Amino acid sequence: MQKKRGIISAFINPQADGSLAFVERGCLLYDEHGKIEYFGAVPSADTMTGYEVLLRERHVTLPGFIDLHTHLPQYEFAGQGAEALLPWLNRYTFPQEARFSDERVAELQSLNFFQTSIMHGTTTTVAYLSSHARAAEIAFTEASRVGIRAYLGLTLMDRNVPAALITTPADAERDMLRLIERWHKRGLNEFVVTPRFAISCSADLLALCGRISQAHDTFLQTHISENHDEVAETAKLFPEAESYAGVYDRYGCLHAKTLLGHGIHLSDNERQLIKDRQSVVVHCPVSNNFLGSGILPYQKFRGEQLRLGLGTDVAAGYSLSMLHEAKAMTEMAKLRAHFDHAACELSVTDAVYQATLGNAAALSRAHDLGSFEVGKSADFCVIDDRRCDTLQDEEKNHYASLPERLNRIVYxxxxxxxxxxxIAGSVVYSR
Ligand SMILES: [Zn+2]
Known part of the structure; x- marks a missing residue:
């Protein structure tokens, strides 16, 4: 059994309206199950009796980051390649994912991935795995060992990829049901139904994914409209569908627990359909920049009240840091606004909100994750912003208000x- 604990530090607390509350000196207390019992000004010593309280008055505490789209098996080659999406998948991704038939590779890479995620302050990860059921078992086991909240999916493909990665709908059903039984909603884990993207999935496989995700109340993650060639290829493969989003909708894959990676080139009609189905479009700016896929008009989509998320999309995204992703999100929004001849209305506040409470809302977890509130889970990271530049003493930095410190932390x-x-009151990483 854990102890009742707490921390006194500066806090940045995302709010439901998308703003951030800056608390220069506050206190967070949580019980032995990791549930927040108090958040606010530093209380009297009496109130803190019975709690082991950590003093971190020069540090900044943020809610743990939620990475809404990433690929565990790809982390090893992050930063490699200069091709566009489809050639890059063939050259790097597929051969690397095939290596996960080797249990030792799966074990080592899973551990490395989860440990690196928590080192970056990520407390919840939503990740694609390889296509191997055994590697998926290993990934869930390692996630549980590390103590991270893990939404993980066996990546399903039954055509147009190398033979080593191919499954059949019958095998996919058997593997998914077994993984759901063993891991779904067990501990901090959830299973995610994961058809890679329409190009690599037959209609039968997509229909199975739609059915299983709805019958077992799981999330479904896939990719959509990341790259023009991918959009054109999808149209060729599914002439019966009106659009790319229409393909997923036709086979029951668009619902309120669907996470759609990218969505850069979605048409007006597709966005309306996605909005009607209450699915989430997950923005991955570092990846989109790396593969030259385009720039998602985040501000426009937000204005249309689409549900949005943010993810690292490793390995096209080359870092597991959601702070790095938040930085890229603001920079890409400025570029997009420049080419749209519009004002950039996206700030560091927006990006940090999206990486925390915004992503919690996308996961339908705003009631227990993403900010500091009584009753929520104590998922947080403590940041020592004096370490952001080793060449100078950051303690004497003139720009010392908490919003200024957040800008420094992000950039x-x-x-x-x-x-x-x-995570859930347990220290899973300590430098
Ligand atoms: Zn991806």
Missing amino acids: RGHSSMVESTV
Whole structure:
């Protein structure tokens, strides 16, 4: 049994309206199950009796980051390649994912992936795995060992990829049902139904994914409209569908627990359909930049009240840091606004909100994750922002208000600034 614990530090607390509350000196107390019992001004010593309270008055505590789209088996080759999406998948992704038939590779890479995620302050990860059921078992086991909240999916493909990655709808059904039984909603884990993208899935496989995700109340993650060639290829493969989003909708894959990676080139009609189905479009700006896929008009989509998320999309995204992703999100929004001849209305506040409470809402977990509120889970990271530049003494930095410190953390951040990461009240990482 854990102890009742707490921390006194500066806090940045996302709010339901998309803003951030800046608390220069506050206190968070949580019980032995990791549920928040108090958040606010530092209370009297009496109130803190019975709690082991950590003093971190020079640090900034943020809710744990939620990575809404990433690929576990790809982390090893992050940063490699200069091709566009489809050639890049063939050259790097498919051969690497095939290596996960080797249990030792699966074990080592899973551990490395989850440990690196928590080092970056990520407390919840939503990840694609390889196509191997055994590697998926290993990934869930390692996630549980590390203590991260893990939404993981066996990546399903039954055509147009190398033979080593091919499954059949019958095998996919057997593997998914077994993984759901063993891991779905067990501990901090959830199983995610994961057809890679329409190009690599037959109509039968997509229909199975739609059916299983709805029958077992799981999330479904896939890719959509990332790249023009991918959109054209999908149209050729599914002449019966009106659009790319129409393909997923036709086979029951568009619902309120669907996470659609990218969506850069979605048409007006597709966005309306996605909005009607209450599915989520997950923005992955680093990846989109890396593969030259385009720039998602985040501000426009937000204005249309589409449900949105943010993810690292490793390995096309080359970092597991959601702070790095937040930085890219603001920079890409400025570029997009420039080419749209519009004003950029996206700030660091918006990006940090999206990486925390915004992504919690996309996962339908805003009631227990993403901010500091009584009753929510104590998922947070403690950041030592004096470490953001080793060449000068950041303690004497003139720009010392909490909003200014957050800007510094986002634009000059790196993983060594994260001093510790706590999930459900347990310290899972400490530098
Ligand atoms: Zn992806």
